Amino acid sequence: MAQKAAKQQAARNTAILKRTHLISLAITVFFLLLRLLVFWASCTRATYLLYAFLSAPAFAIEFWFERIGRPVTAPSGELKKPGEDLEAKGLTDFMWDILYWTWGCTISATILGDKAWWGYVVVPLYSVWLAWTTFGGMRKGMAGMAGKDAVADTSNGAMSNRQKKQEKRGGQKMQYR
Template identity: 65%
Template sequence: MAQKAAKQLAARNTTKLNQAHLISLGNNLFFLLMRLLVYRSTYTRNTLLLWVVLSLPAWVIEFWLEKIGRPKYAENGELKKSGEDLEAKGLTDFMWDLIYWTWACIAAAAMIGNKAWWMYAVVPAYSIWMAATTVIGMRNGMAGMTGQEHGASQDADAGGDSKRQRKLEKRGGQKVQYQ
């Protein structure tokens, strides 16, 4: 049972990568067949150009995930390297989201037409929203490092009492007077 976790990770990665490649191949073939056979009258060079340009990020990411996630085996069949975890949170998760969204845009463009590529504008909007929430979270975290919470610093600036002062006054302790 040596390297049981590594073998399980290798099996999961292999399955996930094979599924991703098959779905990508099927989705792109569906797009080409729909554009060339069904919607032949609306077919233009711009259609193929949009497809290539807007599918390129997903293809690059898929290639990258293949490179880092595919397990490596020795000549005798023994596992050398299980690859990176393709189900990891953070950047890897965002890359999978980008691939899934690109597949959805390709399928929609195959059925609806070139106007469906505007769905791809969600990706930069989502990235900006994630960056903004990260910056806000970091700012609130930095305020906590100074010993003040974000709300407490606003109360003190507005002329309100701090929590410690309110507790002292509640117990009947010394009342603080401001001048």
């Protein structure tokens, strides 16, 4: 029963990595077979270069997941390191989104043609939007740290009714329970 959580993490990571590699292999084979056998007339060298270039982030992310998530065992079979959690929130979650989006664009480009690769532009646009909203929220949060006068002055000196009532009462008061 020792290291039960670590063993579960290792088993979960192994299953996730196996599934990810199989899906990636299936999508790549699907792309190559359909493009070579069915849509061979519309394929050029640029098609394959575009595939390689736009699939590179997915392959890099897959390699990274393999590197950080693969469990390490000793020659005796004992678990040395279970690997990082591949279901973690934050950057790992964002990397999964990029991987899924790349797979979707690859399938779309396989069936619809090279113009479907333009769907990949959504990823950088989403990143810019996410950064902008995060910065905007942080900026609003920092405005409250400037003090009561700065908060009241943010909207050209006009105070809300709530702020006026609080000002009359002598500001905010803490209630202890």
